[in-house]
Amino acid sequence: MKEFKILAVLVVLVGALYYGIEPFAHSVMHPEVAPANFAFDDLKNVDTSLKGNVDNGKVLVEANCIACHAIEAAGHLQIMSNADAAAAYGVNPPDLSSAGRIYDKNFLANFIYNPVAAMKLDHKYPVGGAKAFPMPSYNWMQPQDIMDVVAYLQSISPKVTEDKAGHEATFKAACSRCHAMKYGTLEATTPAETLKTYLGTTPPDLSQHIKSRGEHYLHSFINNPQVLLAGTAMPRVGLTEKAQEEVIAYMEEIGDSKKAERESVGLWVMGYSVVFALLAYLWKRKIWKKVH
Amino acid sequence: MAEFKKADSMLEWFDQRLGVVKFAKVMMTEYWIPKNINFLWAMGVLLSVMFAILLVSGIFLLMYYKPDVNMAFDSVNYTIMQEVGYGWLFRHIHAVGASVVFLIIYIHMFTGIYYGSYKKGREMIWISGMILFMLFSAEGFSGYMLPWGQMSYWAAYVITEIFGGIPLIGGDLVVWIRGNFYVADSTLTRFFMLHVLLIPLGILGAIVLHFYALRFPHVNNVEGEFFDFDEEAEKYLAGKHKESKVVPFWPVFLSKDFFVLGVFLVFFFYLVFFHYDFAMDPINFDKADGLKTPAHIYPEWYFLWSYEVLRGWFFPVGPLSGKDLGLMAFGFANAIFLVMPWLDRSPTVKPANQRPYFGIWFWLMIADLMVLTLFGKLPPTGPNAWVGFGASLTFLVLFIALPFVTIAEAKKAKGK
Numbered sequence: 160m161k162e163f164k165i166l167a168v169l170v171v172l173v174g175a176l177y178y179g180i181e182p183f184a185h186s187v188m189h190p191e192v193a194p195a196n197f198a199f200d201d202l203k204n205v206d207t208s209l210k211g212n213v214d215n216g217k218v219l220v221e222a223n224c225i226a227c228h229a230i231e232a233a234g235h236l237q238i239m240s241n242a243d244a245a246a247a248y249g250v251n252p253p254d255l256s257s258a259g260r261i262y263d264k265n266f267l268a269n270f271i272y273n274p275v276a277a278m279k280l281d282h283k284y285p286v287g288g289a290k291a292f293p294m295p296s297y298n299w300m301q302p303q304d305i306m307d308v309v310a311y312l313q314s315i316s317p318k319v320t321e322d323k324a325g326h327e328a329t330f331k332a333a334c335s336r337c338h339a340m341k342y343g344t345l346e347a348t349t350p351a352e353t354l355k356t357y358l359g360t361t362p363p364d365l366s367q368h369i370k371s372r373g374e375h376y377l378h379s380f381i382n383n384p385q386v387l388l389a390g391t392a393m394p395r396v397g398l399t400e401k402a403q404e405e406v407i408a409y410m411e412e413i414g415d416s417k418k419a420e421r422e423s424v425g426l427w428v429m430g431y432s433v434v435f436a437l438l439a440y441l442w443k444r445k446i447w448k449k450v451h
Numbered sequence: 452m453a454e455f456k457k458a459d460s461m462l463e464w465f466d467q468r469l470g471v472v473k474f475a476k477v478m479m480t481e482y483w484i485p486k487n488i489n490f491l492w493a494m495g496v497l498l499s500v501m502f503a504i505l506l507v508s509g510i511f512l513l514m515y516y517k518p519d520v521n522m523a524f525d526s527v528n529y530t531i532m533q534e535v536g537y538g539w540l541f542r543h544i545h546a547v548g549a550s551v552v553f554l555i556i557y558i559h560m561f562t563g564i565y566y567g568s569y570k571k572g573r574e575m576i577w578i579s580g581m582i583l584f585m586l587f588s589a590e591g592f593s594g595y596m597l598p599w600g601q602m603s604y605w606a607a608y609v610i611t612e613i614f615g616g617i618p619l620i621g622g623d624l625v626v627w628i629r630g631n632f633y634v635a636d637s638t639l640t641r642f643f644m645l646h647v648l649l650i651p652l653g654i655l656g657a658i659v660l661h662f663y664a665l666r667f668p669h670v671n672n673v674e675g676e677f678f679d680f681d682e683e684a685e686k687y688l689a690g691k692h693k694e695s696k697v698v699p700f701w702p703v704f705l706s707k708d709f710f711v712l713g714v715f716l717v718f719f720f721y722l723v724f725f726h727y728d729f730a731m732d733p734i735n736f737d738k739a740d741g742l743k744t745p746a747h748i749y750p751e752w753y754f755l756w757s758y759e760v761l762r763g764w765f766f767p768v769g770p771l772s773g774k775d776l777g778l779m780a781f782g783f784a785n786a787i788f789l790v791m792p793w794l795d796r797s798p799t800v801k802p803a804n805q806r807p808y809f810g811i812w813f814w815l816m817i818a819d820l821m822v823l824t825l826f827g828k829l830p831p832t833g834p835n836a837w838v839g840f841g842a843s844l845t846f847l848v849l850f851i852a853l854p855f856v857t858i859a860e861a862k863k864a865k866g867k
Contacts (some may be wrong), residue, residue, distance in 0.1 A: 371736035425724025436713025
């Protein structure tokens with residue numbers, strides 16, 4: 160039938176146009192990058208097959224870490240205010256309570272050994288450069304000791320629930336020293352002015368990043384920012400795949416809070432339209448029978 | 452004053468005062484449309500419905516939107532999208548509707564060109580339609596600025612900058628349009644006014660003119676056949692429904708349009724709820740920042756072809772810079788469709804597939820517009836720039852050639 164032929168031409172033209180300006184053009188503007196690597200197996204300074212000793216880890220952490228880091232879960236509270244800590248270090252040192260849970264084991268061990276290399280921030284802190292990263296390398300420590308520290312940190316990490324509150328806790332631990340989440344009423348714990356001095360730029364508020372960047376981009380970006388944005392001040396954070404999923408889930412819960420409602424209302428409205436079209440078709444047939 | 456009888460019914464009461472019975476006849480039951488049409492003839496009704504949808508969703512958005520550079524972004528993305536009950540629904544409908552309305556406009560417009568529905572008495576239908584197209588373009592552009600995202604800002608920057616190329620007054624004109632030396636709060640508030648008041652008023656007026664312009668020359672049909680509408684209407688009224696070449700607007704014509712509308716709405720709502728990125732660009736969910744230029748700036752898809760006509764000219768020719776040439780080509784592209792009835796010199800009103808030369812011209816034009824649209828989005832680097840130039844040049848050549856093509860076609864038809 161002629162009308163179907165016209166419709167077919169229309170569908171082909173519009174389809175080709177859509178393909179060209181959406182999937183194709185975007186693939187040209189944003190080429191695919193290496194897939195996210197949650198094993199962090201490019202880091203090989205510490206033998207992570209060694210079994211850690213929690214008790215020795217506790218001793219080492221108390222001797223080496225708590226001068227700068229709070230560990231609320233182990234009773235070491237933050238001594239300075241956020242602003243004072245930020246002023247002293249450039250950025251607030253993280254509370255290590257959930258470090259054992261959110262950071263990948265391999266990443267964490269190698270981070271302790273050499274933070275700058277693990278975070279891929281060599282471009283900001285070159286060896287012998289004028290600026291030094293606030294946390295020193297513990298490359299003098301024996302691999303066994305490092306693994307003891309990791310084992311201890313893993314042992315004290317409080318579990319979180321599989322819901323928005325849990326996702327928020329992970330986001331706070333992983334992101335909110337630098338990033339605000341205005342729509343979730345979270346401010347960065349480091350004051351904006353200090354951050355600007357420390358990073359050279361103000362890190363973006365993440366309220367709408369689930370929309371502006373999208374899940375696909377975030378999945379690669381959080382895992383390794385340099386791959387998508389070479390030279391960025393954002394470090395590789397070393398989150399486990401699960402922790403990263405929780406962070407992205409929280410970004411979606413805040414940035415796209417009506418998603419579930421949208422998808423369910425959508426089905427109803429489309430269903431209504433289908434019924435409307437069917438009834439309209441029957442009515443049209445009835446009426447046009449008289450004129451054809 | 453005329454003597455009024457006591458009315459026997461409510462209808463009669465209104466009829467005495469407003470002539471509603473006659474009005475309904477003129478507007479609906481005795482407004483005659485050719486019978487020999489296909490679903491492309493439903494685009495007008497689709498556009499009317501889309502305009503109504505945009506108007507209503509826009510009114511709802513207007514209740515919470517704040518036209519201020521410090522509040523606009525959050526009023527859209529937080530207040531409307533997350534706080535207000537079903538605010539997201541109205542925003543999605545409005546944003547996706549604004550994009551889809553252009554798809555239907557283009558189908559409507561190219562249907563008109565394909566079937567030659569712009570000549571031999573139908574010139575005013577065409578011109579009022581092109582005025583509507585221009586008003587919708589201005590409406591789309593001004594509306595895109597309102598969420599105050601990165602693409603809002605930079606598209607506004609690039610497009611207002613275009614006016615700077617106009618000789619002598621260019622620089623002052625840009626400042627006058629923006630209300631500032633750069634895109635600023637003053638720009639946002641004036642485009643807000645244009646978007647919610649002045650342009651919609653213009654659109655309403657142009658719609659009335661467009662509908663009115665249809666009354667005398669009447670709607671075209673798939674064969675471009677001319678016949679006496681009064682004679683055919685009489686046949687229909689005499690009960691010869693099958694024999695008559697016309698049908699009344701209500702209920703016959705609209706019953707078909709409602710069906711097409713139903714199918715269209717399924718597609719439209721699929722886009723609204725499940726596939727809206729093409730109309731709500733992710734980049735626009737970053738707040739406007741005049742110090743941070745996005746890596747890729749591109750207009751909405753429906754402006755890409757004319758944007759590429761502008762951008763295709765990237766090198767100087769003689770004393771003219773690429774920018775000047777681009778601006779001239781851009782001006783040409785945006786005005787040329789308006790004079791379409793006079794570019795087509797052939798007196799024949801027939802669908803393009805029954806016209807030997809025009810048929811080829813039509814599909815070349817469509818192909819060129821598609822190339823322009825695609826390359827308007829791609830980064831203009833390397834070979835892309837040359838393809839863009841070629842397509843831009845082809846566009847100009849096609850429209851300059853149209854009078855000659857159609858004169859030759861008319862001569863050929865006469866020779867037969």
